[in-house]
Amino acid sequence: MVRKRNLTKEKIIQSAFLLADEIGLNQVTFQKIAVKLDIKYPSLYNHFTNMDDLKIKMTQYLLNQLNSKLMQRLIGKSGEDAVREFAYGYREFAFENKTAYGLFMNIPSIEDEEVNRLLKEFGSILHQILGFYTKDETPLIHKGRALRSLLHGHVSLCFNGYFQNPVSLEDSFQFMLDDFIFSISRI
Template identity: 35%
Template sequence: MVRAGLTAERLARAGAELADEVGFDQVTVSALARRFDVKVASLYSHLKNSHDLKTRIALLALEELADRGAAALAGRAGKDALRAFADVYRDYAREHPGRYAAAQLRLDPEAAAASAGGRHAQMTRAILRGYDLTEPDQTHAVRLLGSVFHGYVSLEMQGGFSHSAPDSQESWSRTLDALDALLRNWPAP
């Protein structure tokens, strides 16, 4: 019998919390069943399998990130918008490491179409309009920003900057200054 109150959404939220606690790779339907003190089989009326659970967590994380990004960008332009958007990703990864890892999950085409991934791309392109980039340079810049944000955050979360001066906050700030300068002076092909 399915425990009252369990829904796919509630399970995804609980899975996201579990991911932040133990790591996204450690999230399974079995671990989630233990959290709710139910049999694994009772969760299968809401979830197809562990991949479905992980996809739902990824979709939740992408939605949360997009909501935060939209709020941070409201009324901002240029360097201020770039910094606000970048800080959203860094702060989210620090606050929710498991969810941040989930947001990197490669989604199948159907899930990707239903995700907030498109909102992320639209926000990034909105920032870039302040730098007067046209295609294909805008696409190159979207990829550059995503690579820098994710790369920096991933290295920082793994302790890559913890044993040397200057501190990582100063390097983050300088990195964003450098990105702003690059975007304002985008090289011609």
């Protein structure tokens, strides 16, 4: 039994992610989390206002993890190496957190100041690596949006089973990155 003094927001968030992997994100409730933690569900209200609050905190947690992972992977990298490292790090993170990935793609950044801040941090990481190619803000924003869209589209289509052709998915990902790097190197 998890005792109240050992119950933290992080433990609850991690349990909610594990539960979401087992039963699906939309099936997670305070009652089910409480069963998983072997506690009474009203004690969860000491940490979170409701399920919406928990989902926002889960999104914050996930974005923190993603930003940290990307920053670690990008140490000492620039140019093409940085773009590839960012792309592979993003994809790897999404696949390691498949259920949770759907969560932060469905929480609008405007709903929470901290989510918005973390998304700006993510954008800043992206702009730093793309800044190797241009200092002009407008193309930098366009190319940042393009790369994010490419990566999210690839991950989402993979998750939903849309790539059934026997052509190597890894080759397709590499081809996509090659095209992106070629296009950004021309601005």
